[in-house]
Amino acid sequence: METRIDRIKKQLHAASYKLTPQREATVRILLEHEEDHLSAEDVYLLVKDIAPEIGLATVYRTLELLTELKIVDKINFGDGVSRYDLRQEGAAHFHHHLVCIECGAVDEIQEDLLEDVEAVVEKRFNFQIKDHRLTFHGICWRCHDRSSQDASE
């Protein structure tokens, strides 16, 4: 984890930004909650535990900065808030999401899966793809299991 933070520090420096204590605390929270999809408010509340003096605006600014540097990705699942997701180190493309319409869980798909589709789109629409967002909405395996179990009782 330290090495991960060191590398992020280098990325910031390369763009002539500093890794201030507030920024480091924010990154640390993101690393500790890599599985989750935290909103700015979520991050703020968690960061306050390790850096109580931090302001909400700083968290927003830091998340925006990390987004610019492509260290995190900003996503929106249709509820009113933006969520922030650490990009896998070295990942060429943003990963996909499975949002369960029953329980609200959000799972990630790290595999690309879109290579063929993107090749078609680039050629057919003459569109040079730089990034993508793919989200599936449906019933997750947990809810699926749960309901088939209910039915058998």
Place this chain on the structure above:
Amino acid sequence: METRIDRIKKQLHAASYKLTPQREATVRILLEHEEDHLSAEDVYLLVKDIAPEIGLATVYRTLELLTELKIVDKINFGDGVSRYDLRQEGAAHFHHHLVCIECGAVDEIQEDLLEDVEAVVEKRFNFQIKDHRLTFHGICWRCHDRSSQDASE
């Protein structure tokens, strides 16, 4: 177009809602701007031309209602506003979008393209897909043409 409105009227009735003049005016605007991706505010301003007494809250409520009934899809391209997009009649799935990071243009892809990917996801993650959102960010053909033209001058 009239038949299209008639069918939407039937869909509303089937869910025991009425097609009030305000709702009809809103639907009419959506039909007239099928190519665009209007925000609630955009719709409001356009509807006011044909029904000046309408309130913004009614537009929001109508768009929400149409979203519930899957007559429109609510999408978010990362700017602060939700946009509303008429679903193609009889379309099984929501269509995809190409967002140009140069000029901001949003083009639509009506073809499904995701059948194979969805089959993989359903099987591998045991996730029952109900809907999807796919957006590509990149350089559209217009901007692409423009820059290669500039280079040759």
Place this chain on the structure above:
DNA sequence: CCCTAGTTTATAATCATTATAAATAAAGAA
């Protein structure tokens, strides 16, 4: 014609996000 339920209007309230100005910290020059 009255009653009821659904709908709309106008407005206020809320919530996420961004802007502002003053305070602070860090880095470099003298």
Place this chain on the structure above:
DNA sequence: TTCTTTATTTATAATGATTATAAACTAGGG
């Protein structure tokens, strides 16, 4: 070290999108 400059943060106000509220309105059934 001390001065100076610039980046950063804090606290707070402002903005902008969306939602809630209460009163007025409308249409259909009895």
